[in-house]
Amino acid sequence: MSKRLYLYLSAFILTSFSSLSAKDSNTKEYESTGDLKSEIKAYILHHLQDSHDFNLLSYKDKTTNEKVYIGMPLPVILWDNGLKMFSSSMLKHGKNVVQKGDNYYKLYHGKIYRTDAQGTITYDDHHHPTNFKPIDFSITKNVISILLTALLMFVLFRGLAQSYHKNGMIAKGVGRFFEPIVLYVRDEIAIPNIGEKHHRRFMGYLLTLFFFIWFLNLLGLTPLGINVTGNIAITFCLALITFFITNFVGKKYYWKHIFWMPGVPWAMKIILAPIELLGLIIKPFSLMIRLYANISAGHIVLMSLIALIFIFKNWIGSSLSFVLAFSISIIEILVALLQAYIFTVLSALYFGFAVEEHDENDDH
Amino acid sequence: MEKLINEFSFGLFFWQSLIFIGLILLLRKFAWKPILDAVNKRETSIKDAMNAAEEAKKEMASIQEDNQKVLKEARAERESLLKEARSNGADIVAQAKAEAKAEADKIFAQAQESIQNEKRAALTELKNQVAQISLDIAEKVIDSELESKEKQSKLVNQLIKDTSL
Numbered sequence: 001m002s003k004r005l006y007l008y009l010s011a012f013i014l015t016s017f018s019s020l021s022a023k024d025s026n027t028k029e030y031e032s033t034g035d036l037k038s039e040i041k042a043y044i045l046h047h048l049q050d051s052h053d054f055n056l057l058s059y060k061d062k063t064t065n066e067k068v069y070i071g072m073p074l075p076v077i078l079w080d081n082g083l084k085m086f087s088s089s090m091l092k093h094g095k096n097v098v099q100k101g102d103n104y105y106k107l108y109h110g111k112i113y114r115t116d117a118q119g120t121i122t123y124d125d126h127h128h129p130t131n132f133k134p135i136d137f138s139i140t141k142n143v144i145s146i147l148l149t150a151l152l153m154f155v156l157f158r159g160l161a162q163s164y165h166k167n168g169m170i171a172k173g174v175g176r177f178f179e180p181i182v183l184y185v186r187d188e189i190a191i192p193n194i195g196e197k198h199h200r201r202f203m204g205y206l207l208t209l210f211f212f213i214w215f216l217n218l219l220g221l222t223p224l225g226i227n228v229t230g231n232i233a234i235t236f237c238l239a240l241i242t243f244f245i246t247n248f249v250g251k252k253y254y255w256k257h258i259f260w261m262p263g264v265p266w267a268m269k270i271i272l273a274p275i276e277l278l279g280l281i282i283k284p285f286s287l288m289i290r291l292y293a294n295i296s297a298g299h300i301v302l303m304s305l306i307a308l309i310f311i312f313k314n315w316i317g318s319s320l321s322f323v324l325a326f327s328i329s330i331i332e333i334l335v336a337l338l339q340a341y342i343f344t345v346l347s348a349l350y351f352g353f354a355v356e357e358h359d360e361n362d363d364h
Numbered sequence: 365m366e367k368l369i370n371e372f373s374f375g376l377f378f379w380q381s382l383i384f385i386g387l388i389l390l391l392r393k394f395a396w397k398p399i400l401d402a403v404n405k406r407e408t409s410i411k412d413a414m415n416a417a418e419e420a421k422k423e424m425a426s427i428q429e430d431n432q433k434v435l436k437e438a439r440a441e442r443e444s445l446l447k448e449a450r451s452n453g454a455d456i457v458a459q460a461k462a463e464a465k466a467e468a469d470k471i472f473a474q475a476q477e478s479i480q481n482e483k484r485a486a487l488t489e490l491k492n493q494v495a496q497i498s499l500d501i502a503e504k505v506i507d508s509e510l511e512s513k514e515k516q517s518k519l520v521n522q523l524i525k526d527t528s529l
Binding site for chain 1: 368371372373374375376377378379380381383384385386387388390391392394395396397398399400402403405406409
């Protein structure tokens, strides 16, 4: 137990240190480019995106004047008429062209394109690359983060589940902290929205969803520079699962409400049907955008405020930015929980609509 | 919107779906089900224990009430028993007295009767003895009287004289 705590603590200290160095690298880049503001903007945008490497920090070597990255490379997996695999270190952050079979690949703005041997990228009028983009199944930074979170959740909640048997029905260990939260999800999210009768079969999804979003949101606030839940593919996947579950478990009453709304005049029924049908899509769509936008915005605001410290470069402005960044950090911890809660509550609410049962005589 | 679509990475979506669905299935089997089962079991056992305690309390109260009732009844019964015993005793005494008196009367009557009988028997015997003695005397007198002729005739005369018809 204490050993595990020590492990967590050392991991935390290590990551804090790396973040300090990351900020340091910011200033060094500034010295060479001269345009700090656009540099910061690029840095923030780059941070929001997924990455093919797991970098903790980067800096510019003074003697060779080359950017040095500290972190670990991740496997790149492409599907381009067959599986192509290589280490992301071969891409050298876009500076290198990788030959695999007869094809050449190059990293450009976080995406891998098929190029010729020289790595030429052709552009259209809007400065978008027109090169062929193979389907990218790479184990990126976000995939690694998801895997680690999944592993952490499994270990944590498996431990909690086992502690009941070992300790006579009373939770023990780290998992004990999460027992009230599990009960909260059951008693305050699932049962009021879905109902006592049906809630049990949605518990697995709702609990996994809640902790998955919460943990990844929190992970995004660590100095590791991970932004998983602020990624549209992630929120799209989560919203899609909610959408599928809602419509697969949907009962007669639910579908009747969509296609032939009871209790309204005949003409209204025809007008309401397409609106309700659109609502089917809008509900999960709003889930997707809400989580994505909230987390992305949080990251942008937080990073901008931290960047302000380096822009001001004086005692008053920088300390003010620090206080602001600090307050926003604390708010972001709350937002991390809040967004997980909202996503779970709304999912539960939609499941509740889907499994709702009513008397035939009742006109609601 | 275009930016969002541009940002969308199919690979990330693929891995996310794979890992997340796998995580749901794994956690459901190995974590959520045992956790919720254990919690439910605990909750029911607590509820049961509370109910049992409440029940026991009620039972205790009813037992006490019963005890009070039984005690009261016992007291009343004792009272009535004592009362009955008292009246019974008086009755018994009275009856015994009456019986004793009757018995005494009977014994007295019997004694009187037997005295009468004895008396009668004694009288009869006395009469018989007197008669015997009279006869003996008479015999002796007659014997002596009839020793002489003169005396005989005197007696006959006397007897004839006595026997006045």
